[in-house]
Amino acid sequence: MSFLIDSSIMITSQILFFGFGWLFFMRQLFKDYEVRQYVVQVIFSVTFAFSCTMFELIIFEILGVLNSSSRYFHWKLNLCVILLILVFLVPFYIGYFIVSNIRLLHKQRLLFSCLLWLTFMYFFWKLGDPFPILSPKHGILSIEQLISRVGVIGVTLMALLSGFGAVNCPYTYMSYFLRNVTDVDILALERRLLQTMDMIISKKKRMAMTRRTMFQKGEVHNKPSGFWGMIKSITTSAPGSENLNLIQQEVDALEELSRQLFLETADLHATKERIEYSKTFKGKYFNFLGYFFSIYCVWKIFMATINIVFDRVGKTDPVTRGIEITVNYLGIQFDVKFWSQHISFILVGIIIVTSIRGLLITLTKFFYAISSSKSSNVIVLLLAQIMGMYFVSSVLLIRMSMPLEYRTIVTQVLGELQFSFYHRWFDVIFLVSALSSILFLYLAHKQAPEKHMTP
Amino acid sequence: MASLDRVKVLVLGDSGVGKSSLVHLLCQNQVLGNPSWTVGCSVDVRVHDYKEGTPVEKTYYIELWDVGGSVGSASSVKSTRAVFYNSINGIILVHDLTNKKSSQNLYRWSSEALNKDLVPTGVLVTNGEYDQEQFAENQIPLLVIGTKLDQIHETKRHEVLTRTAFLAEDFNAEEINLDCTNPRYLAAGSSNAVKLSRFFDKVIEKRYFLRDSNQIPGLPDRKRFWGGTLKGLHYD
Numbered sequence: 001m002s003f004l005i006d007s008s009i010m011i012t013s014q015i016l017f018f019g020f021g022w023l024f025f026m027r028q029l030f031k032d033y034e035v036r037q038y039v040v041q042v043i044f045s046v047t048f049a050f051s052c053t054m055f056e057l058i059i060f061e062i063l064g065v066l067n068s069s070s071r072y073f074h075w076k077l078n079l080c081v082i083l084l085i086l087v088f089l090v091p092f093y094i095g096y097f098i099v100s101n102i103r104l105l106h107k108q109r110l111l112f113s114c115l116l117w118l119t120f121m122y123f124f125w126k127l128g129d130p131f132p133i134l135s136p137k138h139g140i141l142s143i144e145q146l147i148s149r150v151g152v153i154g155v156t157l158m159a160l161l162s163g164f165g166a167v168n169c170p171y172t173y174m175s176y177f178l179r180n181v182t183d184v185d186i187l188a189l190e191r192r193l194l195q196t197m198d199m200i201i202s203k204k205k206r207m208a209m210t211r212r213t214m215f216q217k218g219e220v221h222n223k224p225s226g227f228w229g230m231i232k233s234i235t236t237s238a239p240g241s242e243n244l245n246l247i248q249q250e251v252d253a254l255e256e257l258s259r260q261l262f263l264e265t266a267d268l269h270a271t272k273e274r275i276e277y278s279k280t281f282k283g284k285y286f287n288f289l290g291y292f293f294s295i296y297c298v299w300k301i302f303m304a305t306i307n308i309v310f311d312r313v314g315k316t317d318p319v320t321r322g323i324e325i326t327v328n329y330l331g332i333q334f335d336v337k338f339w340s341q342h343i344s345f346i347l348v349g350i351i352i353v354t355s356i357r358g359l360l361i362t363l364t365k366f367f368y369a370i371s372s373s374k375s376s377n378v379i380v381l382l383l384a385q386i387m388g389m390y391f392v393s394s395v396l397l398i399r400m401s402m403p404l405e406y407r408t409i410v411t412q413v414l415g416e417l418q419f420s421f422y423h424r425w426f427d428v429i430f431l432v433s434a435l436s437s438i439l440f441l442y443l444a445h446k447q448a449p450e451k452h453m454t455p
Numbered sequence: 456m457a458s459l460d461r462v463k464v465l466v467l468g469d470s471g472v473g474k475s476s477l478v479h480l481l482c483q484n485q486v487l488g489n490p491s492w493t494v495g496c497s498v499d500v501r502v503h504d505y506k507e508g509t510p511v512e513k514t515y516y517i518e519l520w521d522v523g524g525s526v527g528s529a530s531s532v533k534s535t536r537a538v539f540y541n542s543i544n545g546i547i548l549v550h551d552l553t554n555k556k557s558s559q560n561l562y563r564w565s566s567e568a569l570n571k572d573l574v575p576t577g578v579l580v581t582n583g584e585y586d587q588e589q590f591a592e593n594q595i596p597l598l599v600i601g602t603k604l605d606q607i608h609e610t611k612r613h614e615v616l617t618r619t620a621f622l623a624e625d626f627n628a629e630e631i632n633l634d635c636t637n638p639r640y641l642a643a644g645s646s647n648a649v650k651l652s653r654f655f656d657k658v659i660e661k662r663y664f665l666r667d668s669n670q671i672p673g674l675p676d677r678k679r680f681w682g683g684t685l686k687g688l689h690y691d
Contacts, residue, residue, distance in 0.1 A: 190538045208502050263495070266535040270529065272531075
C-alpha cells in the first residue's frame, strides 16, 4: 500500500520536472526557432525529468521521506531508464538528425543512423579500457559497466566546467580587471569602422559599374572555375575581368578588417557597460563577491594539488567535520544526529540547485552561440546528452558530501565502483582546467588593451 | 563613375534567413555559392536606373547594407550595430517563410532601426513592441521579402502567403516572396522585378526629389550630440 503511495508521489514529481523541462526548452532554448520535430523536445524534457528525479531521491534519502525499500526500487528503476536514454536513445537520434541534414544520404536515413550509433557504442566501450574503474567480476552488460563509463565522461565535463567557472567568476565579477575605456576610444573606433565601410563601398561601386559596362558590351565575366578554366584564364584574359579580380581581393581584405573592427567595437561597448554597472550598488556587491570567490578558487586549486601530491582521498564529509570541529574545539554541545541531517540537507540542496542552474545557463549560452536553424536539433540533443551525463556524475560525486549513513544507498544502487578514482580524476582535470583558464585569460587580457587604447 | 548619386538601404532580418544570399542576388545577379555567417555588416552595391525607359532616366548607386545578428543580442552588440543605422533611405525586411518566429521578429528589427534616431545615447528605451503610431508617421520606405519559398510545400503555400500578406500590410509595404538560390524569381519583367524596381524608385524619390527640411526625424539631434564627427563622413 505504502509502495503505491510512494510511487504515485514519484510519478507526480516526475511529471512536474517534465513540464519544467518542456517550458525551459520552449521559452529559453528555442525562443528564436520554430519547433518542427517534437521528438527533440520530448527527449530533452524526459532526460531533464529523470535527472532531476535522481537528485530528488537523494534529498528524500537525507530527509527520510518514503519507505526505504520503495526508495531503493525507484533508484534502480530511475537509473536503468536514464542509462537507456543516455546510451541508446539520445545518441541514436543525434545520428538520425545529423544524417537528415545531409541531402545525399536522405534515402537510407535509418541505416546510416544505425551505423553511426554502432560507431558511438564502439568508442564508448573502448573508453573504459585505460581507466582502472572496474573489477573483472562484473558481467558485460551490467549497469556498472555503463555507469562507470558515463561517469568518466561526466566527471571530466564537470571538472572542466568547474575549473573554468572557478577562474572566470572572479575575473568577470571584479572590476580590478576592467580595462579603462572612454567615449573617445569608442568614437575613434567607430569612425575607423565607418571609414572602412566607405572604402569598401567605393570599390564595390567600381566593380558594379565595370560589370555593367562589360555586360552592355557583351562580354561575360566568368570566374575561372575548374582546371581548364584556370588554363584558359592564363592565356586569354579580358582586361575587365582581371581588373575585377584585383579589386575583389582588395575588397576581401577590407571586409576582413571591417569584421575585426566591428568585433573590437562591440567589445569596447561591452566593457563600457560593465564599467557603468560596476559603479552601481549591485556592481559593487558583485565586486565584493568576486574577491570572496577568488579566495575560494585559490583554496580549491590548493586543495586539489594537495590531494594529488599526497595521494589522499577525503574520508569524512564537510558536514561531519564541521560538527566535529565545533563540538571538540569550540565545546558547543548539540544534538549531532538532528543537526547533521538538516545541515547536510541544506548543503546538498544548495549544491544541487546551483549546479542545475549553472548548467542550464551555460547550456543556453552555448546554444545561442553555436546553433543555426539547420543544426539546432542536433545541438539540443547533444546538450541533453551532456546534461544527462553531468547529472549522473554529480550523483557519483555528491556521495562525498554526504554523511556516512546516507552514502550507503548510493553505494548500494550504483554498485561497487571505485569512487575514490572518480574523485582523483576530478581533482586532476579540475587542476588542469583551472590552470589553463588562468593562462588563457591572462593572454587574452594582455593582448586586448594594446590594440586600441589612446596613448 | 563614382560621381553618381547614391542611396542607402538597410537589409534587416534574423540570422540564417538568407540576407547575404539575397543581397548577392540583387547586386551581382548570381547565386551565392557559399553562404557563411555575417559578422558585423557587409555592403554591396547595385546600379539602378531610376524611371527606366522614360526621358528622365538616371542611374543611381544603391548601397545595400546587410547587418548581421539577432534581435536578442547583448545591448553592447546593439549599440555597435546602431552605428550602421545612420541616414538610411530605405529598409528591406527579410524573413524566412519556413520559420514563423523570423517574421514576428521583424517588428523588433524595424523598431530597432527606426527608433535609432530618436534616442541619441544609442540605448534602446523601448522593448521593441509593435507601435502602430510609429509606423504611421514613418517616412522611410519599407519592403518585406520572404525567402526559402521553394521549401514550402504546395499545400501550405496558400496559408503562408496569407500570413505574409498581413505582415506586409502592417508595415504598409510591398512584399516579395522568393528563393534566393534561383535567379528566375527576379527575372526581368516578372512581377517581383517590377515591385523591386518600384521600391528602389520610391527610395530615390524620397531622398532626392521630395527634399524638405524635416525629412528624417531626429537627424538634427544626432548631429548635435556627436558634434558632427560622423556626419562629416558622408559626402553628398
